[in-house]
Amino acid sequence: MGVAVMTPPVRVLVVDDDALVRAGLTMMLDGAPGLAVVGEADDGDKVPAATDAHHPDVVLMDLRMPRVDGITATRRLRARPRPPEIIVLTTFDTDENILHALRAGASGFLLKDTPPARIAEAIRQVAAGEPILSPRITRRLMDRVSVQAGAYARATAVLAGLSPRERDVVVAIARGRSNAEIGAELDMTLATVKTHVSHVLTKLGLDNRTQIALLAHDAGLV
Known part of the structure; x- marks a missing residue:
C-alpha cells in the first residue's frame, strides 16, 4: 500500500x-x-x-x-x-x-x-x-470599455506572431474555456493545450490567461 x-x-x-x-x-x-x-x-x-x-x-x-x-x-x-x-x-x-x-x-x-x-x-x-x-x-x-485608438491595430500586430493553432487556443481562452474544454473542442491532449498556453504567454509577454482574453477582445477575435 x-x-x-x-x-x-x-x-x-x-x-x-x-x-x-x-x-x-x-x-x-x-x-x-x-x-x-x-x-x-x-x-x-x-x-x-x-x-x-x-x-x-x-x-x-x-x-x-x-x-x-x-x-x-x-x-x-x-x-x-x-x-x-x-x-x-x-x-x-x-x-x-x-x-x-x-x-x-x-x-x-x-x-x-x-x-x-x-x-x-x-x-x-x-x-x-x-x-x-x-x-x-x-x-x-x-x-462597456471603448477600445482606445490604435488598440485594435496593436493587438492585431501582437497576435500576428502566433501560429494558427495558437490563435485557436487564444480564441478559446477568450471565450472562457478551461484547458479541458479547449482540448475537447480542438482535439488536443491536455498536455498539448498547456504547452500552447505556455507558448502564447511567452510570445505575447503576458502574465496570465485573463490578459490573453483582453488582447483577443481588442483584436476583435471574440
Missing part, C-alpha cells in the same frame, strides 16, 4: 482596509478545505512586506484603499519575481478599475457578495493555474 501524500493548503493573503471584511474572509476561508489564511494587510502599501513575510499562493485584493489602491498594488506585486496569483475582490461590478486591474496582472475578480463556497473554489482554481473569468461580469466590462 502506498503512502498517502498530503497536499499542502493554498496559502491566502487577505488585503482589505475594512477590518470586518478581513475578519469575515479569514474566518470563512480558514474553515474551507485546502485553504489557509496566512496573513492580512489593511492597505496596498503593506502588500509587499506581507507577501515577503507570509509567502502566499493567492492574494485577495480589495480595489479601493486609502493609501495605495488595489490596481497599483497588483501592478507592483506582479512586477516582482515569482509573484503570487491575485484575485480582485470588489463591490463595484461596473467599475472600469476592475478591467484596469486585470490588465495590471490580476488573475480575475469576484464580487464581495459572492457565496463563500464560490470564493473558496475560485482561490483553489486560480492557485491551480486557471484564472477566474466570470462570463457575465467580464462580458459586461468588455462591452
